[in-house]
Amino acid sequence: xxxxxxxxxxxxxxxxxxxxxxxxxxxxxxxxxxxxxxxxxxxxxxxxxxxxxxxxxxxxxxxxxxxxxxxxxxxxxxxxxxxxxxxxxxxxxxxxxxxxxxxxxxxxxxxxxxxxxxxxxxxxxxxxxxxxxxxxxxxxxxxxxxxxxxxxxxxxxxxxxxxxxxxxxxxxxxxxxxxxxxxxxxxxxxxxxxxxxxxxxxxxxxxxxxxxxxxxxxxxxxxxxxxxxxxxxxxxxxxxxxxxxxxxxxxxxxxxxxxxxxxxxxxxxxxxxxxxxxxxxxxxxxxxxxxxxxxxxxxxxxxxxxxxxxxxxxxxxx
Amino acid sequence: xxxxxxxxxxxxxxxxxxxxxxxxxxxxxxxxxxxxxxxxxxxxxxxxxxxxxxxxxxxxxxxxxxxxxxxxxxxxxxxxxxxxxxxxxxxxxxxxxxxxxxxxxxxxxxxxxxxxxxxxxxxxxxxxxxxxxxxxxxxxxxxxxxxxxxxxxxxxxxxxxxxxxxxxxxxxxxxxxxxxxxxxxxxxxxxxxxxxxxxxxxxxxxxxxxxxxxxxxxxxxxxxxxxxxxxxxxxxxxxxxxxxxxxxxxxxxxxxxxxxxxxxxxxxxxxxxxxxxxxxxxxxxxxxxxxxxxxxxxxxxxxxxxxxxxxxxxxxxxxxxxxxxxxxxxxxxxxxxxxxxxxxxxxxxxxxxxxxxxxxxxxxxxxxxxxxxxxxxxxxxxxxxxxxxxxxxxxxxxxxxxxxxxxxxxxxxxxxxxxxxxxxxxxxxxxxxxxxx
Numbered sequence: 001x002x003x004x005x006x007x008x009x010x011x012x013x014x015x016x017x018x019x020x021x022x023x024x025x026x027x028x029x030x031x032x033x034x035x036x037x038x039x040x041x042x043x044x045x046x047x048x049x050x051x052x053x054x055x056x057x058x059x060x061x062x063x064x065x066x067x068x069x070x071x072x073x074x075x076x077x078x079x080x081x082x083x084x085x086x087x088x089x090x091x092x093x094x095x096x097x098x099x100x101x102x103x104x105x106x107x108x109x110x111x112x113x114x115x116x117x118x119x120x121x122x123x124x125x126x127x128x129x130x131x132x133x134x135x136x137x138x139x140x141x142x143x144x145x146x147x148x149x150x151x152x153x154x155x156x157x158x159x160x161x162x163x164x165x166x167x168x169x170x171x172x173x174x175x176x177x178x179x180x181x182x183x184x185x186x187x188x189x190x191x192x193x194x195x196x197x198x199x200x201x202x203x204x205x206x207x208x209x210x211x212x213x214x215x216x217x218x219x220x221x222x223x224x225x226x227x228x229x230x231x232x233x234x235x236x237x238x239x240x241x242x243x244x245x246x247x248x249x250x251x252x253x254x255x256x257x258x259x260x261x262x263x264x265x266x267x268x269x270x271x272x273x274x275x276x277x278x279x280x281x282x283x284x285x286x287x288x289x290x291x292x293x294x295x296x297x298x299x300x301x302x303x304x305x306x307x308x309x310x311x312x313x314x315x316x317x318x
Numbered sequence: 319x320x321x322x323x324x325x326x327x328x329x330x331x332x333x334x335x336x337x338x339x340x341x342x343x344x345x346x347x348x349x350x351x352x353x354x355x356x357x358x359x360x361x362x363x364x365x366x367x368x369x370x371x372x373x374x375x376x377x378x379x380x381x382x383x384x385x386x387x388x389x390x391x392x393x394x395x396x397x398x399x400x401x402x403x404x405x406x407x408x409x410x411x412x413x414x415x416x417x418x419x420x421x422x423x424x425x426x427x428x429x430x431x432x433x434x435x436x437x438x439x440x441x442x443x444x445x446x447x448x449x450x451x452x453x454x455x456x457x458x459x460x461x462x463x464x465x466x467x468x469x470x471x472x473x474x475x476x477x478x479x480x481x482x483x484x485x486x487x488x489x490x491x492x493x494x495x496x497x498x499x500x501x502x503x504x505x506x507x508x509x510x511x512x513x514x515x516x517x518x519x520x521x522x523x524x525x526x527x528x529x530x531x532x533x534x535x536x537x538x539x540x541x542x543x544x545x546x547x548x549x550x551x552x553x554x555x556x557x558x559x560x561x562x563x564x565x566x567x568x569x570x571x572x573x574x575x576x577x578x579x580x581x582x583x584x585x586x587x588x589x590x591x592x593x594x595x596x597x598x599x600x601x602x603x604x605x606x607x608x609x610x611x612x613x614x615x616x617x618x619x620x621x622x623x624x625x626x627x628x629x630x631x632x633x634x635x636x637x638x639x640x641x642x643x644x645x646x647x648x649x650x651x652x653x654x655x656x657x658x659x660x661x662x663x664x665x666x667x668x669x670x671x672x673x674x675x676x677x678x679x680x681x682x683x684x685x686x687x688x689x690x691x692x693x694x695x696x697x698x699x700x701x702x703x704x705x706x707x708x709x710x711x712x713x714x715x716x717x718x719x720x721x722x723x724x725x726x727x728x729x730x731x732x733x734x735x736x737x738x739x740x741x742x743x744x745x746x747x748x749x750x751x752x753x754x755x
Contacts, residue, residue: 088636108638109511109522110592129640131522169522192519193527 001299004116004123008134008170013177020142023288023295030066030294040069043301046099047073048090048115049126050106055261056126059286060103060135063293069301072099087111091118100301104128122300130164136260137170139292141178143285144215147256151178157209159185159241160219160268161230163192167260168219172200185209186241189230206241210250217258218243218268234267244270248279256281319742321345323358327366327702331373332673333680333690342371344698347741351694366702369735372672373690374406374699376679378469378498378576379552379624380649382408382439384430385423386415391629391719393427396649397436398717399627401744403649404675404734405437406699407688408627412444413473419444419455421463428465436744438699440685443467445486445497449475454486461493469683471498471552474599476534478504480541487547496574496683498550501534501559502526502600511639513586513601521589523639526601532558539566542573550682551575553626555600557610564619574682575614576624579648579655580724582611588724594635594642595724598628601644612665615674622679623671625652629720647723650716654730657705662731668705687740698741707733717750 001018002010011019029037045064047057057073064071076090087106094102101122104112109129116123127133141151148154156175162168162184175182176199183201184191195202203209210216221241223234231237243257257273257280265271274280322344329340329352341356342349350358382396393410400408410427412418418427424441431439443460447453449472460467470490476499477483486497507526512518514525535551539562542549554560554577563575580598585605588596596602614620628645635642656675660666666674680689687697711728713721737745744751 086633086637106638108640111638113592114638129522130524163519166522169520193514193525194516194519197516198519 003300004112005134005296005300006112006116006123006125007132008137008173011134011174011177016138016141016174016178019138019292019295019299020145022299023142023291026294026298027291035066036068037066038068039298040064040067040301043069043100044098045069045071045101045103045297046094047071048094048102048104049073049075050111051127053105053127055286056105059289060126060293062290064297066290067294067298069297087115088118091115095119095121101297124296124300127166129166131166132170133166134170134174135289135293135296136167137174138296139285139289140171140217140258140260141174142288142292143258143281144256146284147281148214151175151180154180154215155183155213156180156215156217157183157185157213158217158219159206159243161190161221161225162186162195162219163190164222165219171217172198176200183209183213187231190225206247207250210247211252213251214255215258216243216251216255220260220262221264221268223264238267242268242270243273245272248273248276255279258282258285261286321350321358321361322738322743323356323361323363324366324371324700324702325363327369327371329371329692330669330672331690331692332669333373333677334693336692337669342692342700344700344738344741347698349692349694349696349698352692364736368706369702369704370668371700371702373676373692374688374701374737374739375404375653375675376407376685376688377405377625377627377649377652378409378622378679378682379578380408380410380627381413381629381645382410382427383629384414385426389719390631390634393430393439394434395717395719396627396629397431397434398750399647399649400437401737401739401750402717402734403651404653404701404703404737405649406701406737406739407438407440407685408649409440409442409469409683411442411471411473413449417444417449418442419447419449421456421459421465424460424465424467425463435739436750437739438688440683441465441467442473442498443470445470445472445477446482449473451475451478451482454482454489457490457495458493461495467495468493469496469498469550471500474500476500476502476504480537483538484541484545487541487545487549491545491547494548496548496550498552499534499538500552501531501538503530503534506530510601511597512589513603515586515604517586517589521592523589528556528558528603528607531556531600532562535559535562539563539571539573543571546572549573553578553581553600553624554611554614554620555581555603555607557607560610560614560619564614564617567619574621575619576622576679576682577611577615577620578624578626579652579659580646582608582615583655583659584724592639594637594639595646595722597639597642597644598626598646599644612660615660616665616670621674621682623652623656623674624679625649629718630722631720635722645722647713647716647718647720649718651711651723651725651730653703653734654709654732655725657732658730698738700738701734702736703732703734705732707731709733
């Protein structure tokens with residue numbers, strides 16, 4: 001493992017397996033009345049959020065707390081873009097306070113890369129602009145692995161606003177590393193230029209892709225993309241790229257439906273699909289997120305590989 | 319002042335086509351004589367063996383930040399960087415605060431330059447009031463001012479309205495002035511952080527497509543053709559733009575063009591670091607564009623190397639990429655990059671590279687006394703450099719008040735040894751000579 005987690009592209013297949021395995025062991029360990037283990041006692045994790053994301057922040061906070069780390073939340077919406085304290089000064093301040101890991105969410109692509117230049121602490125990218133969200137990809141892979149024996153040849157369709165999606169970028173990188181077959185489905189306006197060089201399939205036709213899909217991942221569509229001319233209307237978008245019950249029926253019976261949340265019900269995903277007990281794994285993505293982030297923090301902050309459940313060292317030496 | 323005899327250097331003077339070992343005698347601010355085996359009793363002899371003597375370099379496009387952002391650069395520090403870079407003439411752009419859209423500001427800039435005396439300043443005036451693209455600035459007042467402005471540009475703001483650019487090109491003919499445009503269609507570049515290509519998609523950064531430059535270049539060329547006005551195109555960065563200019567020149571359009579060293583040296587790959595030191599407008603492009611710019615410089619489609627020297631403070635650049643202003647330093651690295659990146663790989667001969675730094679810029683606008691030829695009676699604006707000297711770029715050692723060089727740590731060949739402005743050394747043995755000393 002690298003010192004930081006800035007991009008899913010920095011992870012080898014071995015790294016990804018290690019995080020997922022560790023997450024699995026930790027899940028079992030905390031699957032009991034007292035959910036805490038003392039592993040990261042005395043370590044401090046800072047959630048540095050320059051953008052509202054209660055869900056991601058809470059997930060990281062719970063993950064750190066279940067490992068007994070101290071958690072501080074630093075919410076600075078606006079940041080230097082709106083002439084507040086600069087990211088560098090914030091970094092220096094946190095460094096001076098002796099934090100061991102910084103989990104950063106930032107509206108500017110690349111902000112975690114910049115931050116990592118300025119601090120000694122481990123930096124975890126919790127979503128940067130329209131770049132990446134690597135822990136989301138890890139939790140997505142973890143969820144897929146609960147349903148499919150192998151990533152090799154697993155057919156994953158990622159549907160929606162790929163152009164602006166950090167979730168899509170991180171998933172593409174991690175899934176490619178693991179040998180999955182990824183297809184991006186979107187109107188051409190919502191695909192990055194040169195997407196043909198990403199080494200993935202590309203389609204503008206959701207109906208053509210779904211029958212050959214094991215995992216469909218629906219991306220959140222920002223409604224303001226309509227006014228920017230990316231598509232003519234939300235109604236048309238939903239009609240062409242929304243996942244409804246009819247489309248779900250066209251998929252293999254073993255297939256699963258994912259969504260990173262928060263959902264626009266009735267736009268990219270119909271309520272009956274989101275709530276489908278047999279096929280939707282959206283709720284387990286959320287719980288898996290905590291375990292995967294526990295696994296990641298544990299490994300980044302120096303934990304040895306966990307080989308058996310219940311055999312964690314009491315504390316990771318600082 | 320004692321006469322100076324530059325002895326035994328290779329005199330490369332593109333304006334006259336001279337390229338051979340020759341001595342140059344400088345007396346009373348002018349070239350007294352140039353030729354082989356000069357002997358001047360009483361002159362200070364400067365040994366130029368193995369060195370190249372050329373006309374002083376001229377830079378069509380610099381930002382000296384004064385007035386308004388003296389924390390990033392001043393006319394003084396910018397002049398120091400220019401002299402050390404071998405320049406005797408530079409053209410400060412009008413995006414100051416207040417903007418150079420009136421005679422007062424251009425006169426102040428030119429006068430301050432004279433007072434410092436390290437490099438001659440030829441200010442560029444704004445085309446429109448406050449560079450807002452709405453109403454023509456008083457071009458005549460600036461042209462007739464003491465600064466004698468003959469080039470107008472709204473700098474980072476392209477002239478959006480075709481009608482207005484047409485009027486500017488027409489009106490400027492009254493003063494035989496040049497309209498210099500920054501070619502960018504803003505509706506395609508809003509929020510852009512880098513060149514649009516494979517990498518921008520991967521990095522999650524909004525891209526600036528080459529088409530946003532090419533289409534404005536095409537429009538500008540058509541308007542130059544329509545009006546017969548003199549058009550200059552700033553910092554060409556795309557293969558498409560180079561090709562458009564090449565074709566326009568072939569059919570006789572009155573157009574000149576410049577390219578910046580970073581655009582013939584660096585590619586968008588540098589942005590993978592998200593380091594704002596590589597953020598510039600127009601952005602660093604792809605490899606094919608870099609090669610097209612080199613080819614354009616080689617065949618003369620691009621007349622001049624212009625640095626677009628753009629100092630920014632550390633606090634402005636040590637931020638997230640999206641929050642950083644575009645621009646990079648250039649004055650002290652231009653010669654080294656031209657030799658290392660253009661001459662040594664064989665794209666240009668040394669005399670061609672010198673042409674793009676001297677006679678080329680002097681072709682784009684009036685720069686009286688600069689660009690050569692180095693003949694008896696001409697003002698003694700000269701640069702002496704060692705084309706083989708190796709040095710490493712260190713931002714902290716540059717004279718600019720800012721440190722934002724994208725070439726930190728890069729080894730370059732070619733270093734300025736002496737710069738002479740109107741007969742007076744501004745740089746001796748690579749060191750600044752303070753005015754009055």
